[in-house]
Amino acid sequence: TQLLEQSPQFLSIQEGENLTVYCNSSSVFSSLQWYRQEPGEGPVLLVTVVTGGEVKKLKRLTFQFGDARKDSSLHITAAQPGDTGLYLCAPDTGANSKLTFGKGITLSVRP
Amino acid sequence: EAQVTQNPRYLITVTGKKLTVTCSQNMNHEYMSWYRQDPGLGLRQIYYSMNVEVTDKGDVPEGYKVSRKEKRNFPLILESPSPNQTSLYFCASAQLGTYEQYFGPGTRLTVT
Numbered sequence: 001t002q003l004l005e006q007s008p009q010f011l012s013i014q015e016g017e018n019l020t021v022y023c024n025s026s027s028v029f030s031s032l033q034w035y036r037q038e039p040g041e042g043p044v045l046l047v048t049v050v051t052g053g054e055v056k057k058l059k060r061l062t063f064q065f066g067d068a069r070k071d072s073s074l075h076i077t078a079a080q081p082g083d084t085g086l087y088l089c090a091p092d093t094g095a096n097s098k099l100t101f102g103k104g105i106t107l108s109v110r111p
Numbered sequence: 112e113a114q115v116t117q118n119p120r121y122l123i124t125v126t127g128k129k130l131t132v133t134c135s136q137n138m139n140h141e142y143m144s145w146y147r148q149d150p151g152l153g154l155r156q157i158y159y160s161m162n163v164e165v166t167d168k169g170d171v172p173e174g175y176k177v178s179r180k181e182k183r184n185f186p187l188i189l190e191s192p193s194p195n196q197t198s199l200y201f202c203a204s205a206q207l208g209t210y211e212q213y214f215g216p217g218t219r220l221t222v223t
Contacts, residue, residue: 043212090210099210
């Protein structure tokens with residue numbers, strides 16, 4: 001199982017602020033997914049990044065895959081209370097189908 | 112509506128009493144998986160299945176069994192539950208190759 005680190009673990013910000021969170025590993029990934037989980041619910045897929053250096057935008061959320069495909073970042077512009085939740089990254093190493101999730105980033109956006 | 116369903120949503124049981132948590136998906140996905148989620152430990156994979164009659168261990172398989180007799184169903188079986196299996200359990204499914212997973216709503220299990 002590859003080591004996967006998400007940072008920061010917890011983040012509490014005011015509505016309107018910008019933020020960036022990270023998913024890092026020493027392993028190379030064939031693709032990586034970001035999910036958001038709200039309290040009491042299952043994770044929901046936000047995006048899949050596949051190509052090194054790829055940038056994908058989902059409204060105010062910008063996802064970037066590192067050039068070497070070992071890391072990824074999620075940037076949120078003008079955060080809203082509705083962005084509150086647990087953000088999880090899940091890489092696919094391509095080696096097998098045993099999937100590992102990062103421990104997640106708990107984001108709280110205060111009105 | 113495309114969905115993954117789990118039953119029951121909440122379960123309180125006693126040590127040693129066998130239980131089954133059902134999982135069903137209506138998206139014709141080949142890949143299905145079970146996870147447990149615990150504070151500080153994140154989401155950990157218990158078992159996964161690539162297709163009917165094909166299952167394999169995830170990171171924390173001890174104390175659990177699964178079966179995949181039909182493509183749509185992937186039940187999780189606890190033959191002799193123990194208090195350390197108290198957790199929030201999620202079932203997920205995905206199209207093989209993409210691993211873009213659709214999760215069920217979760218089953219909160221308490222073993223006393």
